Structure formats: C-alpha cells, structure tokens
Amino acid sequence: MRFSEFGLTTLKEVPAEAEIVSHQLMLRAGLIRRLASGLFTWMPIGVRVLRKVEAIVREEMNRAGALELLMPAVHPAELWQETGRWDQYGPLLLRIFDRHQREFCFGPTHEEVITDIARRELRSYKQLPINYYQIQTKFRDEIRPRFGVMRSREFIMKDAYSFDVDQAGLDASYQKMHDAYTAIFTRLGLTFRVVWADSGEIGGSKSQEFHVIADSGEDAIAYSDEDDYASNIETAATSPAATTRPAASAALQKIPTPGVRSIDDLCKLLKIEAAQTIKTLIVHGDDGPVALVLRGDHELNAVKAQKLAGVASPLTMADGDTIRKATGSEAGSLGPLGSKLPVYYDHAVTAMANFSCGANEVEQHFTGVNFERDLPLPATVDLRNVIAGDPVPGGNGTLKIARGIEVGHIFQLGTKYSESMRATIHDQDGKERAMHMGCYGIGITRIVGAAIEQNHDANGIIWPEPLAPFDVVLVPINLQRSAIVQEAAEALYAEMQALGVDVLLDDRDVRPGVKFADAELIGIPHRVVLSERGLTGGELEYRHRRDAESRDMKRAAVLELLLK
RNA sequence: CGGGGCAUGGCGCAGCCUGGUAGCGCAUCUGCUUUGGGAGCAGAGGGUCGGGUGUUCGAAUCACCCUGCCCCGACCA
Numbered sequence: 001m002r003f004s005e006f007g008l009t010t011l012k013e014v015p016a017e018a019e020i021v022s023h024q025l026m027l028r029a030g031l032i033r034r035l036a037s038g039l040f041t042w043m044p045i046g047v048r049v050l051r052k053v054e055a056i057v058r059e060e061m062n063r064a065g066a067l068e069l070l071m072p073a074v075h076p077a078e079l080w081q082e083t084g085r086w087d088q089y090g091p092l093l094l095r096i097f098d099r100h101q102r103e104f105c106f107g108p109t110h111e112e113v114i115t116d117i118a119r120r121e122l123r124s125y126k127q128l129p130i131n132y133y134q135i136q137t138k139f140r141d142e143i144r145p146r147f148g149v150m151r152s153r154e155f156i157m158k159d160a161y162s163f164d165v166d167q168a169g170l171d172a173s174y175q176k177m178h179d180a181y182t183a184i185f186t187r188l189g190l191t192f193r194v195v196w197a198d199s200g201e202i203g204g205s206k207s208q209e210f211h212v213i214a215d216s217g218e219d220a221i222a223y224s225d226e227d228d229y230a231s232n233i234e235t236a237a238t239s240p241a242a243t244t245r246p247a248a249s250a251a252l253q254k255i256p257t258p259g260v261r262s263i264d265d266l267c268k269l270l271k272i273e274a275a276q277t278i279k280t281l282i283v284h285g286d287d288g289p290v291a292l293v294l295r296g297d298h299e300l301n302a303v304k305a306q307k308l309a310g311v312a313s314p315l316t317m318a319d320g321d322t323i324r325k326a327t328g329s330e331a332g333s334l335g336p337l338g339s340k341l342p343v344y345y346d347h348a349v350t351a352m353a354n355f356s357c358g359a360n361e362v363e364q365h366f367t368g369v370n371f372e373r374d375l376p377l378p379a380t381v382d383l384r385n386v387i388a389g390d391p392v393p394g395g396n397g398t399l400k401i402a403r404g405i406e407v408g409h410i411f412q413l414g415t416k417y418s419e420s421m422r423a424t425i426h427d428q429d430g431k432e433r434a435m436h437m438g439c440y441g442i443g444i445t446r447i448v449g450a451a452i453e454q455n456h457d458a459n460g461i462i463w464p465e466p467l468a469p470f471d472v473v474l475v476p477i478n479l480q481r482s483a484i485v486q487e488a489a490e491a492l493y494a495e496m497q498a499l500g501v502d503v504l505l506d507d508r509d510v511r512p513g514v515k516f517a518d519a520e521l522i523g524i525p526h527r528v529v530l531s532e533r534g535l536t537g538g539e540l541e542y543r544h545r546r547d548a549e550s551r552d553m554k555r556a557a558v559l560e561l562l563l564k
Numbered sequence: 565c566g567g568g569g570c571a572u573g574g575c576g577c578a579g580c581c582u583g584g585u586a587g588c589g590c591a592u593c594u595g596c597u598u599u600g601g602g603a604g605c606a607g608a609g610g611g612u613c614g615g616g617u618g619u620u621c622g623a624a625u626c627a628c629c630c631u632g633c634c635c636c637g638a639c640c641a
Binding site: 009010011012013014015016017018019027034036037143144146261262263264265279280281282283292294299300301302315317318323329330331332333334335358475477478480481509510511512513514515516517518520521529531533541 | 565570574575576577589590591598599600601602603632633634635636638639640641
C-alpha cells in the first residue's frame with residue numbers, strides 16, 4: 001500500500017472524548033471514528049488489524065475442528081421467549097419492530113439461535129460432537145458504554161457453541177476450546193491469564209475467562225504467586241480464619257460517637273485501624289432484612305452474598321426506612337450485638353478480638369467487643385472479596401491482585417438451553433436426550449483495544465507483529481527529489497510485495513519528521529529508511545518499533561529478517 | 565438509574581462571569597522557500613456558537629426546557 005493512496009489521517013492532538021490510552025491512540029492513529037455513544041466505524045487501517053485477529057481466531061477454531069457458520073444479527077422475539085430470556089435480559093436487549101409490528105431483537109448473543117439450528121439439524125448421537133462458530137456483530141445496549149471499543153454497544157464477537165451427548169463429551173469439547181483459546185492468545189502475542197469465573201448454579205458447569213493483563217483493566221484478578229491458580233476476584237474463595245483469636249483484653253464499653261456515619265469516621269474518632277472494626281450491612285433476605293457482618297476494611301462480595309440461603313438474589317441493599325424498622329437504629333451505628341435479625345458473619349470476623357462496632361443505637365458504638373464473652377462464637381460464611389496476601393484457595397502461596405481485560409470466556413452450559421428449547425438427539429439406546437452444550441466467546445474488537453493497552457509508548461502503538469496492520473513501513477527520504485532514492489524505494493516496495501510482505505510505502509511529499517512520527521504512532525513493527533546517503537554506501541537503515549536505535553543493514557539482510 | 569461536567573469551523577481550545585454581531589493553535593487549499601524527527605513566510609476557504617422557547621433595542625454570552633456526549637457511582641452502615 002502507498003501511504004498517499006491509503007486515505008489515512010492521523011491526529012496530533014488527543015480528542016477530548018477519549019479517556020484511556022488505547023482509545024486515544026485508536027482515534028489518533030485513525031483506526032476508528034465514533035458515530036454515536038458505543039458505536040464506531042472501523043477505518044481502513046483498523047479493519048486491517050481486525051482482519052488479522054479474525055484470521056488467527058478462525059485458523060485456530062478450524063484447527064480445533066469447529067465449523068464456521070453465520071447467523072442473523074436480528075432474532076425473532078418468540079425464540080427468546082422460549083428460554084425466558086426475553087424478560088430476563090432486560091434493557092440490555094435492543095428490541096425492534098418490523099413493518100408488521102412483529103417484535104424482534106438485535107442479538108446480544110446467540111444461544112437461542114444456535115439451539116434452534118441444533119434441534120433442527122441434529123437427530124442422532126452419531127452427528128456429535130459438533131461445534132459451530134461464527135464471527136459476527138453483536139449489539140448490547142450497555143448502561144454505560146466506555147473506553148472506546150473496550151465496552152461498546154456494537155462489537156464483533158467470535159462465538160462458538162458445542163453440542164455433546166453427555167457431560168463427558170462436554171468436558172472434552174470444553175477442554176478443546178480451552179486449548180484453542182490458549183493457542184489463539186499466545187499467537188496474538190498478548191500477555192494473558194486464564195482465570196476461574198463465576199461457576200454458576202447449574203451443577204457441574206464451569207467457566208473460565210481469558211484476561212489480557214493491563215492496569216486499565218475493568219476486572220480484578222486474584223492469582224497465586226506460587227502455582228497456576230487464578231480467579232476473577234468475584235469468585236476467589238476465602239477460607240475460615242486459620243489464625244487463633246487473641247485473648248479478650250479490653251472491657252466492653254458503650255461510647256457515644258456523635259456524627260459517626262462510616263467506618264472511616266469511627267476510625268478517626270477512636271484513632272484505630274479499619275481492621276479493628278466490623279461493619280454491618282443490611283440487605284434484603286427471603287423473609288425480611290438480614291445482616292451481613294464484615295471486617296471494617298473488607299469489601300462485601302455481592303456474588304457470594306446473593307448465593308447464600310436466605311439472602312435475596314440479586315443482592316439489594318436495604319433502604320433507610322427498612323433499616324430503621326428492622327434495627328431501631330440508623331445506618332452507621334449498626335452492629336451484631338443485640339441484633340434481632342438473622343446475621344451472616346464473614347470468615348475473617350471470628351479471628352478478631354477487642355473490636356469496635358455499632359451498638360444499634362443512633363450514634364453509639366461498642367468498643368472492646370469479644371466473641372465467647374460478649375457474643376457467642378458464630379458459624380461463618382464467605383462474604384468478602386479476597387485481598388492481596390490472602391492464602392490461595394486450595395493451593396499454594398498467597399494471592400496477588402492484578403487487573404485484566406476480559407477478551408475470552410468459555411462456559412459449560414449443560415442442558416439449560418437444550419431442555420428449555422427441546423434440543424434432543426437419540427442416543428445409542430434409541431433414547432431421546434437433551435444435548436450438553438458449551439459456549440465460547442472471544443471479543444474480536446476488544447482484543448484490538450486490549451493489545452494497544454498492553455503495547456504502547458509515548459509515541460504511539462507498538463503492535464505485536466501478528467496484529468500489525470502492516471509488517472513494515474518504508475520511509476524514503478527525499479523521495480520526490482532523489483532519483484536514487486526513488487528507484488531503490490520502488491524496487492524494494494515491489495520486491496516486498498512479491499514476497500508477500502505487508503508493506504506500507506510512505507510516498508508522501510512531507511518532511512521526514514512527519515513520516516517518522518506517523519510510523520511510530522500507527523505502530524508498524526519494522527521500519528526501513530531509504531536515504532541517498534545510505535544507498536550510496538549500499539546500506540538501508542533498519543529499526544524495530546521497540547528498538548531505541550536504528551542500525552545499518554544490507555538490503556538482503558533486511559529482506560531475510562522480514563521473512564524470518 | 566443517581567451524581568458531576570461538557571457542547572463555539574474537521575480536531576484541540578479561548579470568548580460567556582460584566583450582552584454590542586466570533587477568535588487562537590492544529591488541519592485543509594494556493595504560492596514561494598525548505599527537506600533526516602510533527603518546517604518558515606505570505607495569502608485563502610470554512611462556523612445557523614447542539615436544538616427550542618423566553619428576556620432584551622440587541623443573545624455564543626442571561627433564564628427555562630430539550631437533546632447529545634464524557635466522567636464518577638450504583639457496598640454510608
């Protein structure tokens with residue numbers, strides 16, 4: 001490609017709308033342009049990157065034996081009503097009417113459609129296992145689209161769906177996808193981790209997420225410093241307190257705490273650490289409000305809490321009126337001592353001694369509270385998010401916390417959809433049974449943003465070579481004024497093209513500085529400068545985007561390097 | 565959904581408080597010079613100041629309504 005014919009416009013200044021670096025660079029390098037909130041046009045250079053990602057994903061999916069198909073983006077409402085998701089999905093589902101006032105939605109995911117295909121196409125166990133996939137546009141009407149293509153409303157996803165006779169078959173299909181995903185993200189040149197995700201309520205089902213590690217990631221990941229354990233922070237388990245509780249040394253006291261409404265306030269007033277306090281949260285339970293008790297510095301984990309028997313799901317915090325009625329006090333002065341509500345204690349709480357908590361009277365707190373003296377020692381449950389330094393659940397070492405961008409998710413669905421949509425096959429004994437399904441997603445568009453988030457510097461993008469829109473950029477100096485440079489540049493350009501190298505020839509009549517700056521901004525991995533000076537000496541000037549300095553090389557050596 | 569902010573030429577912004585008919589930088593176009601790190605000079609084009617209503621002799625500027633976009637939050641206890 002000749003730069004002069006590529007229609008690429010780069011931006012020197014950062015558009016005000018972009019917050020994170022990948023979004024800024026995608027706009028500046030001309031990969032995307034915004035149409036509306038969460039909607040983006042992929043410009044020619046951006047499409048080149050997208051196609052590279054797609055090609056790798058497609059190759060590995062095919063290698064894993066999956067079959068590509070292409071499903072409609074628009075789905076009839078009836079299909080979603082069959083599984084009940086028409087009502088469950090809520091406003092995330094974009095609903096539309098056709099001219100006959102029939103209701104449709106724009107597909108946010110394709111379980112319903114693929115299960116409909118499967119129940120029509122698949123009759124016999126002999127047709128299984130089978131795995132269908134597509135690379136296709138999804139629409140989710142997100143509450144808050146943000147970070148450019150990281151959380152957009154319309155995006156491109158690779159989604160695959162496996163069908164097996166039984167759980168053992170599903171396990172094998174799932175493992176195949178796990179391995180294919182590992183191969184894909186490795187080939188893409190990204191630093192990633194596979195983490196355990198919310199395993200769901202369906203028996204035997206499991207789920208793992210593939211995260212690109214980046215500080216700007218929306219998800220927190222807990223991982224072991226000694227073994228392979230890694231989990232989304234939402235699902236990393238905490239264990240019952242292992243350490244022995246210190247002896248009760250302080251006397252129980254009730255003290256006035258005027259103006260105290262938070263753990264922070266309490267700590268400031270008493271000059272203590274948050275870890276010496278406990279907080280009591282009132283949430284809705286199955287029969288009226290219930291109390292959740294955590295160490296003051298710990299965070300409630302809503303996913304864990306709403307799974308507890310007796311706690312309403314989804315988790316909802318009680319409002320001020322409910323709290324007053326249930327406790328006779330105000331939020332800010334609550335505690336387990338003397339509470340009449342059902343109380344759930346986090347594991348960590350029973351390792352505490354001489355702690356402070358609310359007294360269930362307005363602006364009154366207890367200090368020096370101890371179990372077995374002031375309170376019976378309760379049973380405990382897992383209520384909180386893990387923190388760095390916690391022991392690895394069922395493994396070795398201690399947990400560290402990193403941030404990640406979720407780019408892939410594999411999930412065992414079991415028979416959830418096959419049962420509700422009656423997608424059955426005949427097994428070896430002639431019996432009809434619901435197929436075991438798995439689903440496997442990769443965010444194609446999100447990968448592009450994640451790759452930039454992980455690979456950039458002050459001058460712009462540094463593409464991992466497999467994703468780069470071009471392998472190499474040729475930068476001729478004085479192309480329009482030097483016959484030597486012109487001849488050499490054209491010849492090298494033609495030869496690289498003939499060799500199948502993706503080459504960008506910067507043939508613009510602009511000053512060299514402009515070409516260098518753009519080459520770095522758009523992140524082409526290899527740069528070859530052709531100048532009259534160098535050519536006379538029989539040398540080209542080569543520099544990798546990650547290198548600090550360029551070096552002189554013979555033409556043949558450059559070509560050899562590009563062909564690996 | 566709650567809170568905050570923003571909306572002025574393609575992009576980044578000033579002007580608004582204190583009302584008087586719109587300006588700067590980048591980009592674009594023309595000419596000359598320049599050509600190894602985002603050139604210089606001279607000139608040119610391009611804006612119903614997001615939309616509506618109102619106040620006023622007069623509104624980018626003041627008031628009200630609407631729309632769009634961005635950010636934060638949705639665990640105070």
